[in-house]
Amino acid sequence: MTKKILVVTNGFYPENSPRSFRATELAKELARKGHRVTVITHPRPGVATFCSQNGITFKSLGNLTWASPKVKGVGVIRLFTRIITRFSQLLLEYPKIQLVFLVKKALKTERGYDALISVAVPYPIHWGVASIWSKKIAKVWIADCGDPYMGQENDSFKPLFYFGWVEKWFCKKVDYLTVPTENSIGGYYSQFHPKIKVIPQGFRFEDIQLYQGEKDNSKLVFGYAGMFIPGRRDPSEFLQFLNSLSSAIPFEFHIYTTTPQFVLPYIKNTSRIVLKDLVPREKLLYELSKMNFLVNFENVGNTQTPSKLIDYLIVDKPVLSIKYGQLNEAVVAAFLKNDYTSQMVLPDKNNYRIENVAAKFVALIP
Structure with a gap:
């Protein structure tokens, strides 16, 4: 049965990243199987043509415009700017936090989908959906996750504790959390484990x-x-x-x-x-x-x-x-x-x- 599916993602063609591959391959295959697929993502060069060629409806998420802090200077000045850059990410998820507002704006007029699939990282994509989510947008919300957020193990610094409240807030709203491996489940709060489904990365060989x-x-x-x-x-x-x-x-x-x-x-x-x-x-x-x-x-x-x-x-x-x-x-x-x-x-x-x-x-x- 044909489904009407909305994919919201930061990474998409032609970006060269694992999460871009995830969203792009999934949207292509869903459309190939006859589903009506709409992708909301950034207006990168060539993306509209790519979507048209693959039977996907493209809608613009808008561009990230909040300036990233730059590491510059030498000696003490360079060290200071490095600290400022790192702490802006740790304290506020800046500048990717802008995605919350871009996603919320993009979803204001979207209605009547069978499913909304949001693809992270970065996690502000999910937070943006959570800020406006209702069943009027779609019957089911699937939050597709790569690496865990609060449960991540390989960044130099852990997210600050208050982002745990944000993670629980969005996880309460979502219908399903999809993760790439069984081992990934341990990176999420235990009360949300029943919502987790393991779906690996996929490619058309x-x-x-x-x-x-x-x-x-x-x-x-x-x-x-x-x-x-x-x-x-x-x-x-x-x-x-x-x-x-x-x-x-x-x-x-x-x-x-x-x-x-x-x-x-x-x-x-x-x-x-x-x-x-x-x-x-x-x-x-x-x-x-x-x-x-x-x-x-x-x-x-x-x-x-x-x-x-x-x-x-x-x-x-x-x-x-x-x-x-x-x-x-x-x-x-x-x-x-x-x-x-x-x-x-x-x-x-x-x-x-x-x-x-x-x-x-x-x-x-x-």
Whole structure:
């Protein structure tokens, strides 16, 4: 039966981020299955054309206009501006808190949907829906969450206590909370666990082109794609070990990241650790599919699962998983000899097929 579905999201095509992929792939598949899909998101270049080509109705959320504090200056001045920037985020969720007002305004005239799916992060997307939510907008509200908010384990700082009241406020209003893994459930207040449904990230595998040519056997090439977090998803021990290896060992470690500052100190005297420019996801998967194996830097705790593991699963390569503070040099050495006995065990690929993921969302709609 055809459903009328509204998706509200900060991240969407052509943004290159895990939550953008989540919202974009879901909207495309829902429309492909014949549902009437409307997406409210920022008016990025090309988004209206993309939606039209995929049978999606696009409505503008407006742009984020509140200026982000900038880290600038040197010495004490730079330290001061860094503190101001960080505390504006911690105390007020500034500038992303503007999303509350943008979402509330965008939903004022929306009525008669079978379902509203709000996609976070950032969580002010959910808060904006909660500020105006009524069953006149939709029969059911599904709040799709990536990493937990109050229960997050891998940021340098926890959200301040009063945001717990905000989380409980919005969770009371929502009909369902969807999370990517069973482990994610522990990141939410226990009274809302009955509302939680596990729905993994999803992709249309048929749209992904992988490398089919011959591999270069003159050197071992492995890679990582994702951000780094000091003391958590931290590459320092691994990079130090790679730099300690004999120059006679032919390898290249290719790194695609938005946090290159945690890699730069380790590449000054080597050409074997290579920082790469960021590329669109389709191109990234193609490049990763050329490699011998891939690297995962583990999060702290169990509630947050790196979305890159789904990409690794799609390209079907052995995965070397590194836990900060517990580097197993023997396992790394084995991987460098094409011995993947200790590779990370990944789940069934079919869990992440977008057709299966979309069906789980539709099953929640009355």
